[in-house]
Amino acid sequence: MRTILIIGAGRSASSLIKYLLDKSNEENLKIRIGDISLENAQKILNNHPNGEAFILDIFDEKSRREAIQNASIVISMLPARFHLEVAKDCVEFEKSLVTASYISKELMALDEQVKAKGLIFMNEIGLDPGIDHMSAMQIIDRIRDNGAKLILFESFTGGLVAPESDDNLWNYKFTWNPRNVVVAGQGGAAKFIQEGQYKYIPYHRLFRRTEFLEVEGYGKFEALANRDSLKYRAIYGLEGIPTLYRGTMRRVGYSRAWNVFVQLGATDDTYIMEDTENMSYRQFINSFLPYSPTDSVELKLRHYLRIEQDDILWDKLLELDIFNPDKIVGLKEATPAQVLQKILMDKWTLQHDDKDMIVMYHKFGYEIDGEKRQIDSKMVVIGDDQTYTAMAKTVGLPVAIATIQILNKKITKPGVQLPISKEVYTPILKELENYGIVFKEEITPYLGYNHLNV
């Protein structure tokens, strides 16, 4: 019997756990789930004979180390900042580790020890990062193997509401951590390169610099630039590529309306506002507008941001009820971003029957025999329900599959790594297809930013 220890059983662990339980007889597995709260884990385990849930406080060193020592392999689904202690224990007790988080500098510092002990620390193997790496590298490697030269790579991912549950004017609901949505794009200018020219977009312009994308059967989307596209040059071996851009997808019109909050300063998470406990939604908006003893908040906002009287954007704002003088924020010592999150959660919380949707879109431009071509590769995943969401499936299944592959010595290269080698991504992408996580490819004429070579 091999024991898989899963640390952290949050929303994204459901599909991961189900996959492992379903394989547990065939693969001879015991699934131990340690979490600070038992409830979620027990619900998903559903008394499965090969599963065990137990309370684990990761700051309780003794029980954490004991659990790790007794495992065959460890999966950490904790927030990224908590992985390091788990990783150090894994080194000490010689256990391989799987996470869906970005590799931190501190984790990378363990690489030599991990290699010396023949362990595999596989990270960035969820959705984004994860499926994005694997699905992109599969096509990048194929293009290169054919002797072609890559001249463009663009990649877009969105966590959205499924079309059948899409019933508000923003075409958006919180399918993941709402806080991350409110502060999305903050923390530094977006950087990317287009046709050899470096481009920088400050946060306050980010939502007015969108690109458009079409996914057959799902309509039009828009994308805004991620913070640092350039770091993927080294990771994917794309040094010298003239166009490299990564972005986040929304439904068309979202960003233009969201920009109202950015312009007001309502997404700021760096300072505490005065008396948010007794503040009305209307006062919240008014606190970002010039004082007037007589003019309405509505007209001040329209004037401040030059919103035309017939602009559909206005209805999006009304739908959120932001001008309501009677709805009280009721949060103590809150930042603007926290207040805004509260207002949005009234309207954007997924309802019981709602389903989420993950969309991923890659573009690969390349040159072969003097000719420029492009491959577009697209994936859409719809959630089953509120437990087996598209997010839980796309984050959890690659983690689960990789874990079995490592246990079964199908993945053998030791070290702190991410899934960009053929050995890793080929079997995982293949198996994901059985779970409806499928990319559709098409070859198009090259459509870069200067395809006429002006």
Place this chain on the structure above:
Amino acid sequence: MRTILIIGAGRSASSLIKYLLDKSNEENLKIRIGDISLENAQKILNNHPNGEAFILDIFDEKSRREAIQNASIVISMLPARFHLEVAKDCVEFEKSLVTASYISKELMALDEQVKAKGLIFMNEIGLDPGIDHMSAMQIIDRIRDNGAKLILFESFTGGLVAPESDDNLWNYKFTWNPRNVVVAGQGGAAKFIQEGQYKYIPYHRLFRRTEFLEVEGYGKFEALANRDSLKYRAIYGLEGIPTLYRGTMRRVGYSRAWNVFVQLGATDDTYIMEDTENMSYRQFINSFLPYSPTDSVELKLRHYLRIEQDDILWDKLLELDIFNPDKIVGLKEATPAQVLQKILMDKWTLQHDDKDMIVMYHKFGYEIDGEKRQIDSKMVVIGDDQTYTAMAKTVGLPVAIATIQILNKKITKPGVQLPISKEVYTPILKELENYGIVFKEEITPYLGYNHLNV
């Protein structure tokens, strides 16, 4: 003979040193100036028999402590972050200390020891902070002593170019640290209160939320909000005041044009751009604009920021030569703010005959016997030349006067403090008048933000 030790002889020390040398015979003073470079200090000393310049590296503990031990009183004109070590030595050797910098938390932590030894650590006694505190508190105290209630306090300061040297379209030159001008307003939202309503302005809107001010004989100015006006409630004893606003003055039209750089992201100081060494001014601007193989940087900028073809703002941009493809930035690993500073220094550096100007404008609203009134108090100081600038006079003279007052036991209250008590500000403001630093007051009808009480 009393020895005044001045640590740091930068641009703002000229008037300070001249004042002390002029008083040195009458007051029996020896003026020792310690600086990492001798040049400036020696030039200002001009072989005065009561002056002595010497090389002082403040990180050389031994010589720093020796110099402080041998002084009667210490003036630190160092950048604020370097005061603390000097202050600790002053406590140990029982010397009073004068600085023109804001009181840091660390400095305030010395308060008990300073009081126990009967020392005076007088800070924030330059221009802003300094003359602003003293001139405001003099009127606030007078209004209160008359039994009136303060309902509005607004205060504006600007370091500008004198009218006779004002020969560019921005009506602005660097009269102080250029870097501070480029990053002005960054680091957090501006906060203030108007008629009881808290207002917050994010950085990217700051330059579009100006107020206008008129100074007789000097024309119209505009003001943008400082970062935190609210902290002055506690300092000035203005708790509960419905309107409190502090701002920075520029000539009208500056902010609207500067906003172009803010919107582009060209004032960002948080990341290094790629290859700034070989970047042209034109490429710098283009890096913040969408890629196009054909459209000009000029038209892209006009479209991006909706700049009309006949907007005078455009001439301000042309004057800076920002579209020049042949001028090279030539800085290694520079931030956008550093590149922009380089571009501006080509045009905004004070020429040899140029003079600077300091403008300060206070508004005090108050209620007495059921009637609302207002006092406006304004000061304009023009520099004599490039040595005795208006900035050097207004920063250095209050420091110098306070130092003599402390030496002569005219200021006696011990502790870490700023100049807000009558004992301190009355004689200093009186003597500043001899040097042309004079406030003109006028009583006007109350002109707050809701004077009709709608």
